[in-house]
Amino acid sequence: MRGIPVVESLLTVEGLCVDVSIQGRAYPALRDVSFSVQRGEAHGLVGESGSGKSLALRSLMGLLPQNARVSGGSAFFNGTDLFANNGRNIRKIRGTGISMVFQEPAVALNPIARVGTQISDGIAQRKGLSRKEARNCAIHMMSLVGIPNPELRVDAYPFQLSGGMRQRVMIAASVACEPELILCDEPTTALDVTVQAQVLALFAGLKTELNAGILYVTHDLAVVSELCSTISVLYAGRLVESGTAAEVLGNPQEDYTRALLSATPRIDEPGQRLQPIPGTTLALRDRPAGYSFAMRMADHGPGIQSISKEL
Ligand SMILES: Nc1ncnc2c1ncn2[C@@H]1O[C@H](COP(=O)(O)OP(=O)(O)O)[C@@H](O)[C@H]1O
Numbered sequence: 380m381r382g383i384p385v386v387e388s389l390l391t392v393e394g395l396c397v398d399v400s401i402q403g404r405a406y407p408a409l410r411d412v413s414f415s416v417q418r419g420e421a422h423g424l425v426g427e428s429g430s431g432k433s434l435a436l437r438s439l440m441g442l443l444p445q446n447a448r449v450s451g452g453s454a455f456f457n458g459t460d461l462f463a464n465n466g467r468n469i470r471k472i473r474g475t476g477i478s479m480v481f482q483e484p485a486v487a488l489n490p491i492a493r494v495g496t497q498i499s500d501g502i503a504q505r506k507g508l509s510r511k512e513a514r515n516c517a518i519h520m521m522s523l524v525g526i527p528n529p530e531l532r533v534d535a536y537p538f539q540l541s542g543g544m545r546q547r548v549m550i551a552a553s554v555a556c557e558p559e560l561i562l563c564d565e566p567t568t569a570l571d572v573t574v575q576a577q578v579l580a581l582f583a584g585l586k587t588e589l590n591a592g593i594l595y596v597t598h599d600l601a602v603v604s605e606l607c608s609t610i611s612v613l614y615a616g617r618l619v620e621s622g623t624a625a626e627v628l629g630n631p632q633e634d635y636t637r638a639l640l641s642a643t644p645r646i647d648e649p650g651q652r653l654q655p656i657p658g659t660t661l662a663l664r665d666r667p668a669g670y671s672f673a674m675r676m677a678d679h680g681p682g683i684q685s686i687s688k689e690l
C-alpha cells in the first residue's frame with residue numbers, strides 16, 4: 380500500500396517491482412521487494428549474480444537502464460516519495476541526500492579529470508567554495524578514506540592510481556557532500572582482501588561519524604556479516620528472507636540462505652568444506668513464472684538436500 384510509513388526509517392522500500400524489456404517484451408526483474416534502512420546502520424542486500432541487486436539500487440537513484448522501469452511499489456527517503464513527481468524528487472536528493480558507490484570505479488570516474496576535482500566538484504558548487512577551498516576539501520576527504528599523501532595525489536588522474544586507490548576516490552567523491560544514505564554496489568568486489576578490509580572499516584566509520592544509513596549490495600555474506608546489522612536475501616528478483624544479521628546468518632530459515640552460507644568461507648572454521656551452489660540463476664528470459672530456488676535445485680539433482688543435511 381502506498382503511503383508514508385508510520386515509523387519513519389531513513390529509507391523505506393515497499394513492494395518494489397522492476398520490469399526489464401527485452402525485444403519488446405517485459406520481464407519481471409524485481410517483484411514485491413521490501414526493506415528499510417535506518418540512520419547510522421548498514422543494511423545488506425545479498426544474493427548471487429543476476430538476483431536484481433543492481434537494478435534495486437539503480438531504481439532508487441533514478442538511474443535504471445533505458446529498457447528497465449519501476450512497475451510497482453514505493454520508496455520513501457526521509458518521507459519523500461522517490462518515485463513520485465516523474466523522477467524530479469530523486470534528482471533533487473541525488474548526491475546530497477543519497478549517493479551511490481558503483482561496482483566499477485573505472486566506469487564511474489571521469490578519466491580526463493583530476494581526482495581532486497571529481498571529489499570536490501559537487502560540494503564546491505553547492506557551497507560556492509573557492510578553488511583553494513575545494514582543493515583542501517578534496518585533500519581532507521582523501522585522507523578520510525585512507526589515501527596516503529593526499530596533497531600529491533589530489534592532482535592525479537584516475538589512471539595514475541591503483542584500483543584500490545580509485546575505489547577510495549570514488550567513495551570520497553560520494554561521501555564528500557555528507558549524504559544521509561550511501562548506496563553501495565559491491566564496492567569491494569574488485570579489491571584484494573587487505574584493501575577490502577580497509578574499505579569495510581571505512582564504511583563502518585562513516586556510518587558512525589556521519590550517522591549515515593548504508594545500503595550495501597553484495598554476493599558475499601562474509602562482507603555483510605562484518606558491516607551490516609540487518610540483511611535481506613534476494614533470489615531471482617524476490618525477497619527470500621530478511622531480519623537481523625544474527626538471525627539470518629545464525630539461524631537461516633530458507634534453503635537458499637543456507638546454500639549461500641555453505642558456499643561462504645568462514646574465518647572461525649578454517650579448513651571447512653565449501654559447498655558451491657549448483658547451477659546459476661536463470662537469465663530473465665528463461666525464468667519460468669514463480670521461478671524459485673527449489674525449481675533450480677530440481678534441475679540440478681539432489682544438491683540442496685545434501686546441503687541441508689550437512690548443516
Ligand atoms: N538493461 C538490461 N537489459 C536486459 N537484462 C537486464 C538489464 N539489466 C539487468 N538485466 C538482467 O536482470 C537481472 C538482474 O540484474 P542485476 O540487477 O544486474 O543483478 P545483480 O546486480 O544482482 O547481479 C539479470 O538477469 C540481468 O541479466
Ligand SMILES: [Mg+2]
Binds near residue numbers: 432433434
Ligand atoms: Mg550487480
